Amino acid sequence: MPYTSGFVIHPFAPLPEFQLPLAVHIVHLSFPNTSSAIAKTMDSVHEIAITGQNLPAKYIYTDSINPSQDPSIPLPLLEIPVIDFNRLATPSIGTGEELERLRSALSSYGCVMVTNHRVASSLMDRVRLVFKQFLALPMEERLKWQKEVDGFDGYGSDMIVTKDVAVVHDFTARLRLITWPEDRRQMKYWPEKPHDFREVLDEYSSKLRVLHDATLKAMARSLNLEDDSTFLKVIREGGTISSRFNFYPPCPTPDRVLGLKPHSDGTVITFVLQDREVEGLQVLKDEQWFRVPIVADGLVLNVGDQLEIMSNGEFKSPIHRVVLNPKKERISMATLSFPQEGKQIEPFEGLVSRERPRLYRQVKYNGVAQLGYYQSGKRVTDEVRI
Numbered sequence: 001m002p003y004t005s006g007f008v009i010h011p012f013a014p015l016p017e018f019q020l021p022l023a024v025h026i027v028h029l030s031f032p033n034t035s036s037a038i039a040k041t042m043d044s045v046h047e048i049a050i051t052g053q054n055l056p057a058k059y060i061y062t063d064s065i066n067p068s069q070d071p072s073i074p075l076p077l078l079e080i081p082v083i084d085f086n087r088l089a090t091p092s093i094g095t096g097e098e099l100e101r102l103r104s105a106l107s108s109y110g111c112v113m114v115t116n117h118r119v120a121s122s123l124m125d126r127v128r129l130v131f132k133q134f135l136a137l138p139m140e141e142r143l144k145w146q147k148e149v150d151g152f153d154g155y156g157s158d159m160i161v162t163k164d165v166a167v168v169h170d171f172t173a174r175l176r177l178i179t180w181p182e183d184r185r186q187m188k189y190w191p192e193k194p195h196d197f198r199e200v201l202d203e204y205s206s207k208l209r210v211l212h213d214a215t216l217k218a219m220a221r222s223l224n225l226e227d228d229s230t231f232l233k234v235i236r237e238g239g240t241i242s243s244r245f246n247f248y249p250p251c252p253t254p255d256r257v258l259g260l261k262p263h264s265d266g267t268v269i270t271f272v273l274q275d276r277e278v279e280g281l282q283v284l285k286d287e288q289w290f291r292v293p294i295v296a297d298g299l300v301l302n303v304g305d306q307l308e309i310m311s312n313g314e315f316k317s318p319i320h321r322v323v324l325n326p327k328k329e330r331i332s333m334a335t336l337s338f339p340q341e342g343k344q345i346e347p348f349e350g351l352v353s354r355e356r357p358r359l360y361r362q363v364k365y366n367g368v369a370q371l372g373y374y375q376s377g378k379r380v381t382d383e384v385r386i
Ligand SMILES: O=C(O)CCC(=O)C(=O)O
Pocket: 244, 246, 260, 265, 272, 274, 280, 281, 320, 322, 331, 332, 333, 334
């Protein structure tokens, strides 16, 4: 059946062929300091965290999120490949070797830890700080930058685009903003408090754009593509880069609630700036969940679904999730690049051969469809696999 861009998830759709490892039965748990009056009137993740109200059932999994795992034993740490960006970008110091390490890591893990990326550690700290300062503002102030129910940019929880009643919601509050191209920025959603929020985001996103472009070029070179702008063109031709700040409150029952459900990113690529102290990101590799380590000043680079398709499966878009900490809140900030809405995404000719036949059909990029896949535990790569 051809895949079309007019995406609707039918409430009684048959079970998808591929489902991410989730339990979807819902039970009810309560947070300390229960206040049911507040529970009735407020239901944003942030307010639940502050007031300690009952945790609504829609956030709770019946089964442990690690069913086969002894909860007293922590999950293993991922030996995430570390890529020295400086070596990738400086031809005189062994670029070829680093390119091969990049290619090999992205074809097995789908993610790497990027170091020496030329984004100052102090700037990364300022990004974390302005977001924490924003979160500490009174609710009325934060709500000035609230997203529209059916929009992407702004502060709040994602719109729910699936009618699947079994969907368990993520326990996170987000602030998402397009940062590039500049004429696509919607300033009405860019917080003015703290006073330097906009300036810090502007500075960080311009550094990340340089890193993003150079990384996509290195990825193309690592596959010996003639034109190293092959992947980058997809962003340059009407695509966008967004910043998504994520806030995960502490949760006394972290084995029943997830910050982000298992997913692969619907992006071309994603860079994650993690919390400096609190772990939470986990990656599924060989059917086992691993904790992603915090590397001082490292940025996690994930292949997104669009790049998996364009690279004809040479690069893998990794399944990952975010778990909550029982005592500490966690923040992160993802830099996400997307193709233009409606853009045809397909494997590049240069990566299709008799030895490596085409793995995916053509698909039109559709942001709402991507969100639907995410919420239903599906992946576009499975939908368009030949
Ligand atoms: O919070 C994190 O570490 C990861 C965030 C993430 O996976 C996402 O925003 O898609």
